[in-house]
Amino acid sequence: MLDFTILSENFDVFLEGFKNTLYVSFLALIGSFILGTILAIFRIAPIKPLNWIGTIYVEFIRNIPLLIILFFIFTGLPVFEIRLSGFVAGTLALMIYTAAFIAEAIRAGILSVPKGQMEAARSSGLTYTQAMVHVILPQAIKIVIPPLGNQFINLVKNSSVLTIVAAGELMYQGDLISSRTFVTFDVYIFVAVFYLIITLPLSLGVNRLEKRLALSN
Amino acid sequence: MDFIGAYSPDNLMFLVDGFWITLKVAAISIVLSFIIGGILGILRYADIPVVSKIVAGMIEVIRNLPLLLIIFFVYFALPEIGIKFSIEASAIIALTVFESAMLAEIIRSGLNSVPKGQIEAGRSSGLSYIQTLWHIVLPQGIKKMVPPIVSQFISLLKDTSLATVIALPDLMHNAQVLNAQSINYIVPIFILVALMYFVVNYILSIVTRRLELKAS
Secondary structure: OOOHHHHHHOHHHHHHHHHHHHHHHHHHHHHHHHHHHHHHHHHHOOOHHHHHHHHHHHHHHHOOOHHHHHHHHHHHHHHHOOOOOHHHHHHHHHHHHHHHHHHHHHHHHHHHOOHHHHHHHHHOOOOHHHHHHHHHHHHHHHHHHHHHHHHHHHHHHHHHHHHHHOOOOHHHHHHHHHHHHOOOHHHHHHHHHHHHHHHHHHHHHHHHHHHHHHHHO | OOHHHHOOHHHHHHHHHHHHHHHHHHHHHHHHHHHHHHHHHHHHHOOOHHHHHHHHHHHHHHHOOOHHHHHHHHHHHHHHHOOOOOHHHHHHHHHHHHHHHHHHHHHHHHHHOOOHHHHHHHHHOOOOHHHHHHHHHHHHHHHHHHHHHHHHHHHHHHHHHHHHHHOOOOHHHHHHHHHOOOOOOHHHHHHHHHHHHHHHHHHHHHHHHHHHHHHO
């Protein structure tokens, strides 16, 4: 049976990790949403060099492991005299990685808005940027929310990788506890439960949204 | 930065060895998880009273856990209850457990895309439920499943790098070994390793897009 005294005795440590996981995930989500939106607009803007930048970023980052980005920031940047803490390096890596996926989700959302909307906005005198911000993006957001939710779930799960650079999130705190108490099995089960507390409700919510969206179409 | 030293023949061979392990572990895991995921996906799809609910619960729990936790669990926690695997076996098992849940969902949604009328038609022409699934639903669903399965394989190739934490001698691990030799190697090695992952995954993602176009 599970040893619940491990949980109660180390509850502060688990909670610390839980908070840090949420904190890292939120920071990375906000950062990657901003960066992802910019990249998505780069990819569809009628300016060729921007298209290239957007496409190269998205295709390259999507096809390499998160771990490479993390190691590059944490151990590669110090070569150029840029030293970041595990927490900052980890959040940056998550942000850079997730932005590529969010960019794709947003681009798909924008492309799903009928072309006539842009033409109508442009012919009523709005500039391209105004049309994008006031007409296209608000309509795209509805379609983008479920995939964004999925990306947030992935972010929370991927944040566990930050344990490698000792960022103090849930997985890291779990490892601390297990190396101090020599109990691994039970500690990992509790760590799993803490992750599920975040990810399961999100996943159910996303499923429900997707179903509702499918019905409304 | 020492590109010439970093890209010495020995180092390149060492990276290729690692990449071979990455590809091998990923390929074995995708085959195993296709089989297990297939069974789980069909069980969830089939709406068998208690069984489908239990399978659905299992899939949801595993899908929502970090893969790293599963890898740690298999390698560090299972020995505590007397189950011990080698590093490579642990990596394959952890990846298979995680990817099976992912593939089960892909397979289920592929099956769901086949109109229900097909089952009714199959049943009323005298086939059993299993026969209907096997001969009517599965062949039609498979077209929808192939593109997401290939893109899941891309994730798997990337995720294999996580097994570095239990010292699986994969591409990521061997890169870290070389990086530890000299600070001047770090950037050149990262560039090369990133390109190796990128080339294979990018080719796979082009394949996915082709298949998606064909399926639609």
